[in-house]
Amino acid sequence: MSGPTGDLTPSDQGQPPVDPGDGGVHGGPGALLDPHDAVSRRTLFTISGAAALAGTTMGITAGGLAAQMTRTRRSPDTAPDTAPVPRLAPTDMTVTSGDLPHGLADPVPAFGTLLAFDVTPAARRTSHTTRAAASAFLRGTGPIPTQPSGGVGVSGLDLSPTNLQVTPGIGASLLDAVGLAGRRPEAFVDLPRFAVDRLDPRVCDGDLLVQVGAEDPMRLAGAVQQVLSLAGDGVRLRWSRSGFKATAAASQHPTGTPRNLMGHRDGSANPPLGTVRWDYTVRVPTPGWMRDGSYLVVRQIRIDLTRWFAEPADVRDRAIGRDTTSGAPLGGHGEFETADLSARDASGQPVIPRSAHLRLANQVNTRAARTYRRSWNYDDGFDGFDASGRRQAGLVFVAWQSDICRGSTPIQQSLDAGHDGLSDYLTHFGSAVFAIPARGDDDYPGQSLLES
Ligand code: HEM
Numbered sequence: 268m269s270g271p272t273g274d275l276t277p278s279d280q281g282q283p284p285v286d287p288g289d290g291g292v293h294g295g296p297g298a299l300l301d302p303h304d305a306v307s308r309r310t311l312f313t314i315s316g317a318a319a320l321a322g323t324t325m326g327i328t329a330g331g332l333a334a335q336m337t338r339t340r341r342s343p344d345t346a347p348d349t350a351p352v353p354r355l356a357p358t359d360m361t362v363t364s365g366d367l368p369h370g371l372a373d374p375v376p377a378f379g380t381l382l383a384f385d386v387t388p389a390a391r392r393t394s395h396t397t398r399a400a401a402s403a404f405l406r407g408t409g410p411i412p413t414q415p416s417g418g419v420g421v422s423g424l425d426l427s428p429t430n431l432q433v434t435p436g437i438g439a440s441l442l443d444a445v446g447l448a449g450r451r452p453e454a455f456v457d458l459p460r461f462a463v464d465r466l467d468p469r470v471c472d473g474d475l476l477v478q479v480g481a482e483d484p485m486r487l488a489g490a491v492q493q494v495l496s497l498a499g500d501g502v503r504l505r506w507s508r509s510g511f512k513a514t515a516a517a518s519q520h521p522t523g524t525p526r527n528l529m530g531h532r533d534g535s536a537n538p539p540l541g542t543v544r545w546d547y548t549v550r551v552p553t554p555g556w557m558r559d560g561s562y563l564v565v566r567q568i569r570i571d572l573t574r575w576f577a578e579p580a581d582v583r584d585r586a587i588g589r590d591t592t593s594g595a596p597l598g599g600h601g602e603f604e605t606a607d608l609s610a611r612d613a614s615g616q617p618v619i620p621r622s623a624h625l626r627l628a629n630q631v632n633t634r635a636a637r638t639y640r641r642s643w644n645y646d647d648g649f650d651g652f653d654a655s656g657r658r659q660a661g662l663v664f665v666a667w668q669s670d671i672c673r674g675s676t677p678i679q680q681s682l683d684a685g686h687d688g689l690s691d692y693l694t695h696f697g698s699a700v701f702a703i704p705a706r707g708d709d710d711y712p713g714q715s716l717l718e719s
Pocket residue numbers: 527529531532533534535536537566568570587589606624625626628629630661662664675678679689693
């Protein structure tokens with residue numbers, strides 16, 4: 268395996284050296300279930316890509332299945348270069364969503380807001396009062412997705428029913444404050460300090476998180492207001508960040524990989540939603556209060572778009588390692604083609620440069636780390652220009668994983684060690700990790716922990 272510097276060795280083939288998600292190829296779905304990777308008792312594995320095609324899969328949400336079906340129907344022969352290519356392979360068998368954090372098994376909505384809260388100093392008097400404040404807040408987020416129009420704010424007035432995802436989570440600082448540090452799972456680690464960190468502590472961390480997502484910005488604004496109305500004496504806002512991507516209505520290919528503000532498709536190498544590989548990547552398999560939950564890493568990353576777009580197109584593509592238009596890895600043709608990391612050009616140089624983001628973030632260089640990226644773009648508009656006239660815009664990087672030690676941490680370490688070609692244009696100013704429990708049999712996510 269090549270090191271993080273991206274040296275090219277014969278084994279540097281773009282395929283992870285260890286990929287439990289490939290069990291479907293080598294030994295059928297059962298091969299995935301080694302004891303370490305045991306899948307939830309609530310998870311019902313289904314059949315095969317063929318069953319997904321037939322639409323017999325149960326449990327995956329309607330939106331998620333619709334996306335899968337759309338992807339499945341398109342023929343690779345007729346698809347234009349820029350269209351998403353179907354990816355159903357034996358490794359991509361559809362699983363049911365079971366009981367995961369709200370919205371995770373659904374397509375990413377066009378608009379999202381992350382709100383981080385702290386328990387107030389007044390409520391923090393004792394661990395008992397802290398627990399009570401956190402429990403009341405988390406319980407309050409439960410009814411929001413189903414609340415009828417006319418609640419706080421503009422939630423549903425005049426709007427057709429549309430998807431709304433309200434996903435609460437818990438920060439490590441809360442566990443400390445309520446005397447439950449001993450129940451912190453091993454997979455729920457803080458991020459180490461990274462070379463790229465330029466962090467502003469005011470927009471990092473938090474005792475509690477709520478991620479709100481909606482396909483409509485008015486619906487989102489109303490739901491955010493409802494979440495904020497839950498804050499009061501017990502809990503107060505610490506930071507928030509809103510983001511967006513192309514809406515389904517405006518997209519030529521609504522189920523295709525969305526683009527970031529740098530122009531590239533972002534998420535091409537994600538495990539396809541609803542597949543065994545996806546489930547393995549996001550779902551916590553171990554017993555305990557986080558079973559069927561997931562860990563969320565949020566990074567607020569400003570992008571110097573002026574500098575980026577001053578570069579010629581080929582320089583930009585080489586920094587990423589992909590072609591802007593098609594999304595194909597350099598040297599390849601289709602977006603979902605495996606990147607050939609060993610390919611060299613006529614002068615003997617790697618086709619995908621040593622410092623390309625794709626190479627350094629690839630599993631061969633990250634000890635087979637796994638995440639499911641579900642980011643939004645952000646743009647602070649006119650008020651967001653800083654004193655030097657730089658636009659304040661970038662990416663709310665949102666990555667889900669079953670284990671942070673085998674997810675975001677080794678990936679960012681590889682990007683740091685290899686001097687990621689993107690990093691010259693980026694400023695990482697916000698960072699946080701949250702445990703996002705599934706609701707399971709609880710009245711609200713985290714109840715079995717906080718009321719234990
Ligand atoms: C503003 C910041 C970032 C931008 C604009 C960005 C953009 C991209 C783009 C365009 C791709 C290629 C398409 C794809 O597979 O999604 C990519 C791949 C990837 N990025 Fe990033 N990224 C950013 C930050 C990060 C960070 C902070 C991490 C993790 C710590 C990360 C992890 C990955 C991974 C794992 C891949 C897939 C690599 C592969 O092909 O195997 N990215 N990113």
